[in-house]
Amino acid sequence: MGKNKVVASIDVGNSKICTVIANMRNDEMQVLGVGVAPSRGLAKGIVTNYDQTREAIKESVHQAERGSGLKVSSAYVGVSGRHLTSTNSQGVVAISRNDRLVSPNDLGRVLASARNVAVTPERQLLHVIPRRYSLDGYEGIKSPVGMHGFRLDVETHIVTAETSSVQNLVKCIRAAGVEVEDLICNSLATSEAVLTPDEKEMGVLMADIGHGTTNVAVFKESNVWHTAVLPVGGYQITKDIALGLGVPMPVAEEIKRRYATLAPEERNTRAKEQEKPAAIWISDGHSVLQKDLNEIVSSRIEEITAMVLAELPRSEYRTVIPAGMVLAGGTANLPQLDAFVRDLVQVPARVGTARGVYGISDILQNPAYGTAVGLAFWGIRYAAEEGLESKGFGGRLKDSYKNTMFNLKSVWSEKNTLRPDTKDNSNAERRA
Numbered sequence: 001m002g003k004n005k006v007v008a009s010i011d012v013g014n015s016k017i018c019t020v021i022a023n024m025r026n027d028e029m030q031v032l033g034v035g036v037a038p039s040r041g042l043a044k045g046i047v048t049n050y051d052q053t054r055e056a057i058k059e060s061v062h063q064a065e066r067g068s069g070l071k072v073s074s075a076y077v078g079v080s081g082r083h084l085t086s087t088n089s090q091g092v093v094a095i096s097r098n099d100r101l102v103s104p105n106d107l108g109r110v111l112a113s114a115r116n117v118a119v120t121p122e123r124q125l126l127h128v129i130p131r132r133y134s135l136d137g138y139e140g141i142k143s144p145v146g147m148h149g150f151r152l153d154v155e156t157h158i159v160t161a162e163t164s165s166v167q168n169l170v171k172c173i174r175a176a177g178v179e180v181e182d183l184i185c186n187s188l189a190t191s192e193a194v195l196t197p198d199e200k201e202m203g204v205l206m207a208d209i210g211h212g213t214t215n216v217a218v219f220k221e222s223n224v225w226h227t228a229v230l231p232v233g234g235y236q237i238t239k240d241i242a243l244g245l246g247v248p249m250p251v252a253e254e255i256k257r258r259y260a261t262l263a264p265e266e267r268n269t270r271a272k273e274q275e276k277p278a279a280i281w282i283s284d285g286h287s288v289l290q291k292d293l294n295e296i297v298s299s300r301i302e303e304i305t306a307m308v309l310a311e312l313p314r315s316e317y318r319t320v321i322p323a324g325m326v327l328a329g330g331t332a333n334l335p336q337l338d339a340f341v342r343d344l345v346q347v348p349a350r351v352g353t354a355r356g357v358y359g360i361s362d363i364l365q366n367p368a369y370g371t372a373v374g375l376a377f378w379g380i381r382y383a384a385e386e387g388l389e390s391k392g393f394g395g396r397l398k399d400s401y402k403n404t405m406f407n408l409k410s411v412w413s414e415k416n417t418l419r420p421d422t423k424d425n426s427n428a429e430r431r432a
């Protein structure tokens with residue numbers, strides 16, 4: 001990606017809808033406009049009230065447009081929700097050329113064979129990501145184009161989504177006057193913004209703990225190892241506070257944001273200073289003990305963490321993720337969440353905010369905005385390089401070779417001599 005390109009992304013979250021307009025260049029984005037509107041008409045990542053969601057999207061987009069002076073005609077859009085499923089699928093083809101040289105065409109064929117999984121009319125493909133190739137049984141090949149062999153195998157990570165949920169989301173975006181440039185699974189987008197290449201290579205788990213969902217992605221050897229969407233998030237913490245303290249949800253939300261902490265020492269210091277358990281004054285003379293609040297919050301975080309870890313093989317999770325856990329999403333604003341998770345899981349843990357962002361980006365430095373930033377990064381790195389004139393939503397899903405194309409591009413830039421025949425892949429040629 002040598003040139004500048006202005007793109008827009010929309011993260012339709014359960015608590016907020018965030019639109020970002022940015023000028024993308026190399027590994028950086030210059031933010032031109034940001035719009036954040038409270039989310040309406042959504043539950044656990046699913047549109048439940050079309051009119052409300054459309055209006056909330058409009059509000060967010062218009063805000064970003066006003067800030068930037070630009071009009072959003074199309075955007076990269078995030079997909080979340082329990083309806084997303086992921087699976088790892090294998091593909092195999094024989095190399096057809098007489099000289100047994102692997103061409104981009106072979107790569108396309110092997111991916112097509114891998115994605116030939118049972119996709120019913122109710123479900124559609126969102127991503128087909130090659131994880132690793134093997135050639136004549138030799139494993140661990142990242143870019144086989146230009147190598148010789150008889151048999152090419154690929155292992156892919158496939159993400160599928162419920163067709164109706166995707167259609168409802170796309171309908172809302174379009175009704176807000178924006179075309180869908182590409183649909184991207186939220187956990188991959190957030191990972192793109194908050195993880196470092198080293199972490200992905202070593203093995204890392206990214207947990208985006210939002211409001212209604214927790215989006216998980218595991219990377220190993222720079223490949224997507226696993227993705228999952230869990231139907232829990234900050235909403236459950238707020239609800240626990242509301243129930244535990246007998247207060248309405250908005251009050252519980254405010255208590256959580258203002259007073260909740262996972263820092264044990266802070267609790268102790270406060271209690272000692274006051275020589276009695278520290279109390280928080282709510283309203284109407286009501287109070288709650290700090291330690292009770294912390295108890296409620298830490299129990300729920302323990303539970304969410306356990307659910308996240310259940311996505312890894314039980315006995316060997318530490319060996320899968322030596323780089324530990326990166327925590328994103330609005331719930332990662334809980335003070336000392338990283339230390340709490342580190343103690344609990346006994347792996348490194350840090351809070352992840354978007355990297356490589358500058359311009360009017362203050363708000364985007366909050367872990368809640370990793371997805372919106374990552375959508376733009378993913379879009380520009382993978383989707384835009386497909387080189388298609390118009391990437392309407394329908395066209396995008398018909399052919400999802402984008403990751404193949406990205407691999408090809410890296411091969412070509414590394415070694416010009418590997419550039420394949422143009423007749424083999426004229427599309428890929430344009431992308432390079």
Ligand SMILES: Nc1ncnc2c1ncn2[C@@H]1O[C@H](COP(=O)(O)OP(=O)(O)OP(=O)(O)O)[C@@H](O)[C@H]1O
Pocket residue numbers: 012013014015016017039045080209210211212213214233234235238253256257258260328329330331332333334335367368369
């Ligand atoms: N300082 C804070 N302390 C604790 N929780 C917070 C804080 N700030 C925000 N949150 C919580 O973060 C959540 C919102 O996070 P985020 O913006 O990532 O969600 P979302 O993307 O809209 O939802 P989802 O990803 O589930 O679709 C809310 O539950 C909110 O209460």
Ligand SMILES: [Mg+2]
Pocket residue numbers: 013014208210211329371
């Ligand atoms: Mg989110």
